[in-house]
Amino acid sequence: xxxxxxxxxxxxxxxxxxxxxxxxxxxxxxxxxxxxxxxxxxxxxxxxxxxxxxxxxxxxxxxxxxxxxxxxxxxxxxxxxxxxxxxxxxxxxxxxxxxxxxxxxxxxxxxxxxxxxxxxxxxxxxxxxxxxxxxxxxxxxxxxxxxxxxxxxxxxxxxxxxxxxxxxxxxxxxxxxxxxxxxxxxxxxxxxxxxxxxxxxxxxxxxxxxxxxxxxxxxxxxxxxxxxxxxxxxxxxxxxxxxxxxxxxxxxxxxxxxxxxxxxxxxxxxxxxxxx
Numbered sequence: 001x002x003x004x005x006x007x008x009x010x011x012x013x014x015x016x017x018x019x020x021x022x023x024x025x026x027x028x029x030x031x032x033x034x035x036x037x038x039x040x041x042x043x044x045x046x047x048x049x050x051x052x053x054x055x056x057x058x059x060x061x062x063x064x065x066x067x068x069x070x071x072x073x074x075x076x077x078x079x080x081x082x083x084x085x086x087x088x089x090x091x092x093x094x095x096x097x098x099x100x101x102x103x104x105x106x107x108x109x110x111x112x113x114x115x116x117x118x119x120x121x122x123x124x125x126x127x128x129x130x131x132x133x134x135x136x137x138x139x140x141x142x143x144x145x146x147x148x149x150x151x152x153x154x155x156x157x158x159x160x161x162x163x164x165x166x167x168x169x170x171x172x173x174x175x176x177x178x179x180x181x182x183x184x185x186x187x188x189x190x191x192x193x194x195x196x197x198x199x200x201x202x203x204x205x206x207x208x209x210x211x212x213x214x215x216x217x218x219x220x221x222x223x224x225x226x227x228x229x230x231x232x233x234x235x236x237x238x239x240x241x242x243x244x245x246x247x248x249x250x251x252x253x254x255x256x257x258x259x260x261x262x263x264x265x266x267x268x269x270x271x272x273x274x275x276x
Contacts, residue, residue, distance in 0.1 A: 001068065004061070004091035006084050013038075013068035014061035014088045017049040026121045026276055027057040027094050028267070029085060033103030033127075034201065035150060035194040037067030037187040042179055044256065044263060051264065059097070061088045063108075065193030076193070077200035078104060082111035086119055098276050100124040100263055103228060103253065104197060107131065107204050110236075113217075114209045122275025123217040124266040126255050127225055129232040130239065134207030138163075142226045150194040166224035166252040176257050210239035216275035217243045218266040222251030222258070244269055 003011040015038070028048060030041050038060035048058040062069040064084060065076050085108060089097055099120050101109035106128025113120040129135035138146070145163045161173040169176060217240045221233035230247055237245040246266070251258045270276035 002091070003069075004084070004087040006064070006087045008072070008080075010064050010070040010072050010084070012061055012064060012070070012084045012088055014059060014091065015045070016057065016059055016092055017045040018057040019050045019055050025054060025056050027059060027092075027097045029059040029061070029088065029094075029097045029099050031061075031085065031099060031101035031105030031108050032063060032066075033105050034146075034197050035066065035189040037062045037183075039067065039183045039187050040180075042183070048263070054264075054267070056267075057094075059088060059092055059094070061085075063105075063197070065190065065196060067187050071190070071193060074196065075199045075203070076196045078107040078204050079111045079115065080200075081108045082115050085109075085112045086116050089119060095119070096121040098122045098124070098267065098270060100126075100266075101128065102126040102255065103128055104201055107201065107206070110206045110210065110213070113213045113215055114206060117212075117214050120215050122215050122270040122273070124220065124263060124270065125217055125233075125236060126220045126262070127222065127228050127253050128236070129204075129228050130207035130210060130236050131201075131204035133205070134235050134239070136229045136231045136235075138227050138229065146198075146227060150189040150191040163227045164252060164254045165257070166222070166250055168250065169252075169258065207235070207239060210236065211241065213240045215242070216270060216273035218246060218269045218273075219243055220246045220248065220255060220262060220266060222253065222255050223247050223249045224252045227253045242273060242275075244273065
């Protein structure tokens with residue numbers, strides 16, 4: 001089991017997935033969202049590493065408080081977790097990486113690009129927000145469903161599914177989220193971690209600094225996302241100098257569930273922009 005040591009001493013569990021690599025391609029690090037361990041990337045790390053056309057070294061890690069990483073006390077801020085990304089890159093001997101983040105993971109990615117510009121060659125930002133004052137807040141319904149999430153254990157709840165999937169896909173939730181229950185059993189969401197990370201998300205604000213971002217970014221949002229409304233993606237894309245906005249109709253918050261090739265497609269866009 002491999003761990004990186006964060007600046008404050010926290011141990012961050014990580015894994016490297018690699019096959020025969022195209023050395024011209026920058027490694028990719030995947031950053032998960034609120035309360036979720038790296039297991040929630042499911043098969044994506046292996047798919048990226050074993051892509052027959054564009055194989056990439058792929059790094060995943062458990063955000064502090066999740067999975068096999070340490071669980072420090074106090075608020076878990078995206079800015080602090082951006083330093084964890086760099087600690088993991090150091091442990092892997094990687095100078096620069098493409099950072100792919102979803103939801104809170106996208107917040108972490110943006111902070112990494114601002115705080116450690118030399119380490120982030122490109123970003124894929126999915127279903128995320130710049131935070132206040134630039135970001136747009138979720139609906140009250142979505143917020144209530146989100147707060148209930150860490151207490152869901154043995155069965156799915158339809159109104160929690162609604163913050164993950166669009167209305168027209170709710171009848172297929174059991175099929176689309178079929179892999180989730182087994183992973184929840186291995187790495188259940190800890191209420192303590194969930195609310196510590198949520199407090200960090202509530203204080204997240206990076207919009208004023210996005211103009212400093214040097215690397216290109218592909219900003220992806222689902223047009224049916226009620227948890228992180230797609231207007232957030234538009235505002236992020238307007239502020240990052242080299243960015244491309246991708247809006248997916250009929251898609252909600254867990255974009256890779258509905259669009260399994262979205263990361264590969266976004267990486268291809270980044271290559272065209274010189275960031276991958």
